[in-house]
Amino acid sequence: MKKTPPRLAPVLESLPPKQIQLLERRLFLKHSLSLGALALLTGCDVTDADAVQKVLWAMSKWNDRAQALLFNPGKLAPTYPESRIAKPFPFNAYYGEDEVIEVDPGSYKLALSGLIRDKKPWTLAELYALPQVSQVTRHVCVEGWSAIGKWTGVPFRLFLERVGADLTAKYVGFTCADDYYTSIDMATALHPQTQLTFKFADRTLPAKYGFPMKLRMPTKLGFKNPKHIAEIFVTNQFPGGYWEDQGYNWFSGS
Ligand SMILES: Nc1nc2c(c(=O)[nH]1)N[C@H]1C(S)=C(S)[C@@H](COP(=O)(O)O)O[C@H]1N2
Numbered sequence: 001m002k003k004t005p006p007r008l009a010p011v012l013e014s015l016p017p018k019q020i021q022l023l024e025r026r027l028f029l030k031h032s033l034s035l036g037a038l039a040l041l042t043g044c045d046v047t048d049a050d051a052v053q054k055v056l057w058a059m060s061k062w063n064d065r066a067q068a069l070l071f072n073p074g075k076l077a078p079t080y081p082e083s084r085i086a087k088p089f090p091f092n093a094y095y096g097e098d099e100v101i102e103v104d105p106g107s108y109k110l111a112l113s114g115l116i117r118d119k120k121p122w123t124l125a126e127l128y129a130l131p132q133v134s135q136v137t138r139h140v141c142v143e144g145w146s147a148i149g150k151w152t153g154v155p156f157r158l159f160l161e162r163v164g165a166d167l168t169a170k171y172v173g174f175t176c177a178d179d180y181y182t183s184i185d186m187a188t189a190l191h192p193q194t195q196l197t198f199k200f201a202d203r204t205l206p207a208k209y210g211f212p213m214k215l216r217m218p219t220k221l222g223f224k225n226p227k228h229i230a231e232i233f234v235t236n237q238f239p240g241g242y243w244e245d246q247g248y249n250w251f252s253g254s
Protein backbone atom coordinates (compact mmCIF):
# COMPACT_ATOMS: atom_id res chain seq x y z
CA MET A 1 0.00 0.00 0.00
CA LYS A 2 1.26 3.44 -0.91
CA LYS A 3 1.29 5.92 1.93
CA THR A 4 -0.26 9.28 1.17
CA PRO A 5 1.99 12.25 1.69
CA PRO A 6 1.22 14.42 4.72
CA ARG A 7 -1.39 17.04 3.91
CA LEU A 8 0.11 20.50 3.72
CA ALA A 9 -1.41 23.39 5.60
CA PRO A 10 -3.78 25.60 3.53
CA VAL A 11 -1.34 28.50 3.64
CA LEU A 12 1.06 26.45 1.53
CA GLU A 13 -1.52 26.35 -1.19
CA SER A 14 -0.87 30.02 -1.92
CA LEU A 15 2.62 29.08 -3.10
CA PRO A 16 3.39 28.51 -6.79
CA PRO A 17 2.27 24.94 -7.71
CA LYS A 18 5.78 23.88 -8.67
CA GLN A 19 7.13 24.64 -5.20
CA ILE A 20 4.26 22.80 -3.54
CA GLN A 21 4.85 19.82 -5.78
CA LEU A 22 8.55 19.71 -4.92
CA LEU A 23 7.85 20.13 -1.24
CA GLU A 24 5.22 17.40 -1.23
CA ARG A 25 7.41 15.01 -3.18
CA ARG A 26 10.25 15.63 -0.78
CA LEU A 27 8.02 15.00 2.23
CA PHE A 28 6.59 11.93 0.59
CA LEU A 29 10.01 10.45 -0.16
CA LYS A 30 11.74 11.27 3.06
CA HIS A 31 8.84 11.63 5.44
CA SER A 32 10.93 14.30 7.05
CA LEU A 33 12.25 17.46 5.57
CA SER A 34 15.53 18.78 6.88
CA LEU A 35 16.11 22.50 6.81
CA GLY A 36 19.12 21.81 4.64
CA ALA A 37 16.97 19.90 2.18
CA LEU A 38 14.44 22.71 2.22
CA ALA A 39 17.18 25.19 1.50
CA LEU A 40 18.48 23.11 -1.40
CA LEU A 41 14.99 22.54 -2.70
CA THR A 42 14.54 26.20 -3.30
CA GLY A 43 18.17 26.95 -4.14
CA CYS A 44 18.29 28.78 -0.84
CA ASP A 45 20.75 31.59 -0.90
CA VAL A 46 20.52 35.33 -1.12
CA THR A 47 19.95 35.19 -4.88
CA ASP A 48 16.69 33.33 -4.40
CA ALA A 49 15.60 34.93 -1.17
CA ASP A 50 12.07 35.57 -2.28
CA ALA A 51 11.14 32.00 -3.09
CA VAL A 52 12.86 30.70 0.01
CA GLN A 53 11.18 33.23 2.24
CA LYS A 54 7.79 32.17 0.93
CA VAL A 55 8.40 28.52 1.62
CA LEU A 56 9.99 29.11 5.01
CA TRP A 57 7.24 31.43 6.07
CA ALA A 58 4.61 28.92 5.00
CA MET A 59 6.54 26.21 6.85
CA SER A 60 6.61 28.32 9.96
CA LYS A 61 2.83 28.56 9.87
CA TRP A 62 2.58 24.82 10.14
CA ASN A 63 1.27 23.75 13.44
CA ASP A 64 3.72 22.41 15.99
CA ARG A 65 2.10 18.98 16.08
CA ALA A 66 2.53 18.39 12.36
CA GLN A 67 6.15 19.49 12.54
CA ALA A 68 6.92 17.39 15.60
CA LEU A 69 5.48 14.36 13.79
CA LEU A 70 7.72 14.97 10.80
CA PHE A 71 10.76 15.57 12.98
CA ASN A 72 12.86 12.47 13.42
CA PRO A 73 15.00 13.19 16.48
CA GLY A 74 17.71 10.83 15.22
CA LYS A 75 17.99 12.32 11.76
CA LEU A 76 21.05 14.45 11.11
CA ALA A 77 21.08 17.79 9.33
CA PRO A 78 23.51 17.95 6.38
CA THR A 79 27.12 18.91 7.08
CA TYR A 80 29.45 20.63 4.60
CA PRO A 81 33.14 20.96 3.78
CA GLU A 82 34.85 23.99 5.31
CA SER A 83 35.31 25.40 1.80
CA ARG A 84 31.56 26.12 1.75
CA ILE A 85 31.64 28.40 4.81
CA ALA A 86 30.07 31.81 4.11
CA LYS A 87 32.44 34.76 4.36
CA PRO A 88 31.43 37.11 5.78
CA PHE A 89 28.81 35.25 7.77
CA PRO A 90 25.59 37.28 8.12
CA PHE A 91 24.62 38.94 11.40
CA ASN A 92 21.00 39.04 12.52
CA ALA A 93 19.15 40.15 15.64
CA TYR A 94 16.05 42.13 16.52
CA TYR A 95 18.35 45.20 16.58
CA GLY A 96 21.20 46.48 14.43
CA GLU A 97 24.82 45.34 14.52
CA ASP A 98 25.90 48.60 16.21
CA GLU A 99 23.72 47.73 19.22
CA VAL A 100 25.22 44.30 19.88
CA ILE A 101 25.48 43.59 23.60
CA GLU A 102 28.93 43.21 25.22
CA VAL A 103 28.98 40.53 27.92
CA ASP A 104 31.87 40.75 30.41
CA PRO A 105 33.69 37.38 30.37
CA GLY A 106 35.18 37.85 33.86
CA SER A 107 31.91 38.25 35.74
CA TYR A 108 29.79 36.06 33.47
CA LYS A 109 28.05 33.05 34.98
CA LEU A 110 25.58 30.80 33.21
CA ALA A 111 22.50 30.48 35.45
CA LEU A 112 20.48 27.24 35.64
CA SER A 113 16.95 26.85 36.94
CA GLY A 114 13.85 24.67 36.85
CA LEU A 115 13.98 20.89 36.65
CA ILE A 116 17.77 20.61 37.03
CA ARG A 117 19.42 18.76 39.95
CA ASP A 118 22.66 20.79 40.14
CA LYS A 119 21.80 24.47 39.67
CA LYS A 120 25.31 25.73 40.41
CA PRO A 121 26.10 28.63 38.02
CA TRP A 122 28.91 27.94 35.52
CA THR A 123 31.88 30.23 34.84
CA LEU A 124 33.28 30.42 31.33
CA ALA A 125 36.47 28.58 32.39
CA GLU A 126 34.35 25.69 33.69
CA LEU A 127 32.27 25.60 30.51
CA TYR A 128 35.35 25.71 28.25
CA ALA A 129 36.74 22.65 30.09
CA LEU A 130 33.86 20.49 28.82
CA PRO A 131 34.52 18.17 25.83
CA GLN A 132 33.93 20.03 22.57
CA VAL A 133 33.06 19.12 18.99
CA SER A 134 32.76 21.12 15.77
CA GLN A 135 30.10 21.20 13.09
CA VAL A 136 29.92 22.83 9.66
CA THR A 137 26.22 23.26 9.08
CA ARG A 138 23.70 25.57 7.45
CA HIS A 139 21.93 28.27 9.42
CA VAL A 140 18.53 29.00 7.87
CA CYS A 141 16.77 32.26 8.76
CA VAL A 142 13.02 32.61 8.28
CA GLU A 143 13.70 35.99 6.68
CA GLY A 144 14.93 34.24 3.57
CA TRP A 145 18.68 33.87 3.83
CA SER A 146 20.84 30.95 4.79
CA ALA A 147 24.57 30.54 5.34
CA ILE A 148 27.02 27.78 6.18
CA GLY A 149 29.20 28.30 9.25
CA LYS A 150 31.47 26.42 11.63
CA TRP A 151 30.52 26.21 15.30
CA THR A 152 32.37 24.55 18.18
CA GLY A 153 31.11 23.68 21.63
CA VAL A 154 29.81 21.00 23.96
CA PRO A 155 27.02 18.68 22.77
CA PHE A 156 24.01 20.07 24.61
CA ARG A 157 22.89 16.59 25.64
CA LEU A 158 26.16 16.05 27.47
CA PHE A 159 25.73 19.34 29.32
CA LEU A 160 22.12 18.54 30.29
CA GLU A 161 23.19 15.14 31.59
CA ARG A 162 26.11 16.67 33.50
CA VAL A 163 23.86 19.08 35.43
CA GLY A 164 21.21 16.45 36.07
CA ALA A 165 18.45 17.98 33.96
CA ASP A 166 15.15 16.11 33.90
CA LEU A 167 15.41 14.69 30.38
CA THR A 168 11.77 13.60 30.49
CA ALA A 169 10.60 17.23 30.85
CA LYS A 170 8.95 18.85 27.83
CA TYR A 171 10.91 22.05 27.28
CA VAL A 172 14.27 23.72 27.61
CA GLY A 173 14.07 27.51 27.81
CA PHE A 174 16.72 30.20 27.28
CA THR A 175 16.95 33.71 28.64
CA CYS A 176 19.47 35.94 26.89
CA ALA A 177 21.55 38.91 27.98
CA ASP A 178 19.84 41.12 25.35
CA ASP A 179 16.21 40.44 26.40
CA TYR A 180 15.76 37.78 23.73
CA TYR A 181 14.31 34.46 24.86
CA THR A 182 13.22 31.23 23.25
CA SER A 183 12.51 27.59 24.07
CA ILE A 184 12.79 24.19 22.43
CA ASP A 185 11.32 20.71 22.76
CA MET A 186 13.39 18.18 24.72
CA ALA A 187 13.83 15.89 21.67
CA THR A 188 15.66 18.71 19.89
CA ALA A 189 17.65 19.56 23.04
CA LEU A 190 18.94 15.96 23.02
CA HIS A 191 19.56 15.83 19.24
CA PRO A 192 23.21 14.85 18.52
CA GLN A 193 23.86 18.08 16.57
CA THR A 194 22.41 20.44 19.18
CA GLN A 195 25.40 22.26 20.59
CA LEU A 196 26.14 24.77 23.34
CA THR A 197 28.49 26.82 21.25
CA PHE A 198 31.59 28.76 22.40
CA LYS A 199 33.40 29.28 19.11
CA PHE A 200 32.64 30.47 15.62
CA ALA A 201 35.11 29.74 12.79
CA ASP A 202 37.63 28.33 15.33
CA ARG A 203 37.69 31.54 17.39
CA THR A 204 35.91 32.63 20.56
CA LEU A 205 32.33 33.45 19.56
CA PRO A 206 32.40 37.16 18.61
CA ALA A 207 29.90 39.49 20.31
CA LYS A 208 27.77 39.78 17.18
CA TYR A 209 27.34 36.02 16.89
CA GLY A 210 26.37 35.63 20.53
CA PHE A 211 29.30 35.86 23.00
CA PRO A 212 29.71 34.18 25.41
CA MET A 213 27.59 31.36 24.05
CA LYS A 214 24.72 30.41 21.82
CA LEU A 215 22.71 27.27 21.23
CA ARG A 216 23.37 25.94 17.74
CA MET A 217 20.71 23.70 16.20
CA PRO A 218 21.01 22.91 12.49
CA THR A 219 17.55 21.31 12.71
CA LYS A 220 15.84 24.58 13.66
CA LEU A 221 15.31 27.94 11.98
CA GLY A 222 17.73 30.70 12.97
CA PHE A 223 15.47 32.46 15.43
CA LYS A 224 15.27 29.30 17.57
CA ASN A 225 19.08 29.51 18.09
CA PRO A 226 19.52 31.85 21.09
CA LYS A 227 22.68 34.00 21.29
CA HIS A 228 24.14 35.58 24.49
CA ILE A 229 22.58 32.88 26.68
CA ALA A 230 22.36 34.03 30.31
CA GLU A 231 20.13 31.33 31.77
CA ILE A 232 18.96 27.85 30.83
CA PHE A 233 15.88 26.31 32.42
CA VAL A 234 14.04 23.01 32.12
CA THR A 235 10.27 23.00 32.49
CA ASN A 236 6.97 21.37 31.63
CA GLN A 237 5.27 24.77 31.26
CA PHE A 238 5.34 26.14 27.71
CA PRO A 239 7.86 29.01 27.78
CA GLY A 240 7.24 30.61 24.34
CA GLY A 241 9.80 32.94 22.81
CA TYR A 242 10.52 36.47 21.59
CA TRP A 243 9.36 35.88 18.00
CA GLU A 244 7.18 32.89 18.85
CA ASP A 245 5.01 35.10 21.09
CA GLN A 246 4.55 37.43 18.10
CA GLY A 247 3.24 34.67 15.85
CA TYR A 248 6.25 32.78 14.53
CA ASN A 249 5.69 29.04 14.66
CA TRP A 250 7.18 27.63 17.87
CA PHE A 251 8.50 24.29 16.55
CA SER A 252 10.13 25.72 13.41
CA GLY A 253 12.30 22.73 12.74
CA SER A 254 12.71 19.59 10.78
N1 LIG B 1 19.92 36.74 21.90
C1 LIG B 1 19.49 36.72 20.63
N2 LIG B 1 19.56 35.59 19.94
C2 LIG B 1 19.12 35.54 18.66
C3 LIG B 1 18.56 36.69 18.02
C4 LIG B 1 18.50 37.89 18.79
O1 LIG B 1 18.03 38.95 18.33
N3 LIG B 1 18.98 37.88 20.08
N4 LIG B 1 18.15 36.61 16.70
C5 LIG B 1 17.90 35.26 16.13
C6 LIG B 1 17.82 35.22 14.66
S1 LIG B 1 16.34 35.71 13.94
C7 LIG B 1 18.83 34.71 13.88
S2 LIG B 1 18.67 34.50 12.19
C8 LIG B 1 20.13 34.31 14.48
C9 LIG B 1 21.28 35.07 13.80
O2 LIG B 1 22.51 34.60 14.24
P1 LIG B 1 23.86 35.20 13.61
O3 LIG B 1 23.93 36.68 13.97
O4 LIG B 1 24.95 34.40 14.24
O5 LIG B 1 23.77 35.02 12.14
O6 LIG B 1 20.17 34.55 15.89
C10 LIG B 1 18.98 34.27 16.56
N5 LIG B 1 19.24 34.36 17.98
Ligand SMILES: [Mo]
Binds near residue numbers: 092141142222
Ligand atom coordinates in the same frame (compact mmCIF):
# COMPACT_ATOMS: atom_id res chain seq x y z
MO1 LIG C 1 16.40 34.70 11.86
